[in-house]
Amino acid sequence: GEDVEQSLFLSVREGDSSVINCTYTDSSSTYLYWYKQEPGAGLQLLTYIFSNMDMKQDQRLTVLLNKKDKHLSLRIADTQTGDSAIYFCAVQATGGGNKLTFGTGTQLKVEL
Amino acid sequence: ETGVTQTPRHLVMGMTNKKSLKCEQHLGHNAMYWYKQSAKKPLELMFVYSLEERVENNSVPSRFSPECPNSSHLFLHLHTLQPEDSALYLCASSPAGTGGFNEQFFGPGTRLTVL
Numbered sequence: 364g365e366d367v368e369q370s371l372f373l374s375v376r377e378g379d380s381s382v383i384n385c386t387y388t389d390s391s392s393t394y395l396y397w398y399k400q401e402p403g404a405g406l407q408l409l410t411y412i413f414s415n416m417d418m419k420q421d422q423r424l425t426v427l428l429n430k431k432d433k434h435l436s437l438r439i440a441d442t443q444t445g446d447s448a449i450y451f452c453a454v455q456a457t458g459g460g461n462k463l464t465f466g467t468g469t470q471l472k473v474e475l
Numbered sequence: 476e477t478g479v480t481q482t483p484r485h486l487v488m489g490m491t492n493k494k495s496l497k498c499e500q501h502l503g504h505n506a507m508y509w510y511k512q513s514a515k516k517p518l519e520l521m522f523v524y525s526l527e528e529r530v531e532n533n534s535v536p537s538r539f540s541p542e543c544p545n546s547s548h549l550f551l552h553l554h555t556l557q558p559e560d561s562a563l564y565l566c567a568s569s570p571a572g573t574g575g576f577n578e579q580f581f582g583p584g585t586r587l588t589v590l
Contacts, residue, residue, distance in 0.1 A: 371515060394576055405479070405565055405581030406518075413576075451518060461506050461569060461577045462531065465518035 365389040367454050369466035376474055381439040383469045385452030388433065395428060396453040397437045400468065406451060410437070439471075447473045477501055479582035481566050487588045488556065496551040496585045498566030505571035507549040508579065509541060512563040524549060525571045556589045563587070 366388045375381045387395075393414050398406040412419045412426045412435075419426045425438040435454075439446055449468040456464070479500045488494050500507065509521040523531035524543040538560075540552040549566055563586050567579040 367517060396578075398581075403583065405567070405583045406579075407581065408578050411576070411578075453518075455577055460530070461523065461525065461571070462520065463577065463579065464520075465510075467515060467517050 365392075365454055365456055365464040367452055367464050367466040369450075369452055369469045371467060372470050372472070374472045374474060375442050377442060377444060379442055381437075381442045381446070381471055381473075383437045383439075383450050383452075383471065385435040385437075385466055386433055387435065387452075387454045387464075389454065389456045389464075390430070390433060391457040392433075392454045393457050394455040395426075395435050396455070396463065397424075397426065398451040398453060398465075400449040400451065402448075409450070442471075442473050444473045444475070447471055479566060479568055479580050481564075481582035481585050483585060484583065485586045485588075487590065488553070489590050490556060490558070492556075493552070493554040495553065496564055496566075496587075498549040498551075498582055500547055500549075500566075500568035500580070500582075502568055502580060504568040504580070505546050506569045507543060507546070508567040508569075509549065509551050510565040510567065512565055512584065518565075521551075553587075556587075558589050561587055561589045 396411040397409045399409045423440045452466040453463040511519040522541045542550040563584040565584045566582045569579045
């Protein structure tokens with residue numbers, strides 16, 4: 364089955380850019396998602412990219428997809444303390460129906 | 476109530492107890508999911524229901540028993556759990572689909588501790 368890997372922790376200073384990385388194994392992945400989980404809450408969709416795209420930008424968020432290397436990244440520009448959360452990468456594969464495969468989540472800590 | 480709600484938010488139970496987790500969605504969705512979130516592990520899909528029919532059971536031990544009486548409600552019945560079952564249990568819902576864009580909406584989770 365699909366494997367999705369992320370590093371567990373990332374620490375950045377306020378105002379810097381954050382880059383959260385994700386690798387996956389299934390080359391037939393169609394949609395790739397980034398979810399955000401704030402303390403005490405469930406996951407909330409942050410952004411997503413379709414597999415025929417290389418990049419998607421949405422305000423401070425930039426998603427990059429390298430299909431050859433099966434690598435997905437999320438860049439947060441001008442990171443703020445309110446961005447501190449756990450960020451999950453999720454992948455949806457062709458033929459998987461509604462199923463999403465999630466990574467471990469990356470805990471982003473923003474320091475002053 | 477809006478979105479996806481879960482009760483209780485916290486649960487402590489002994490290994491011989493029987494308890495149930497409840498999830499309710501107010502979004503008109505037809506697919507519902509149970510996930511297990513443990514520290515340092517990938518978010519683990521347990522069960523998927525689509526139009527009240529179980530369509531996925533990811534090799535979950537029989538001490539976890541799901542129930543979906545209608546498209547708005549999902550239960551997870553627990554019995555004879557082990558301490559390693561302690562985790563955050565998340566419920567999610569989405570419009571039923573066949574592989575297109577699938578945004579899932581999550582509840583806040585039930586923090587389960589098994590003593």
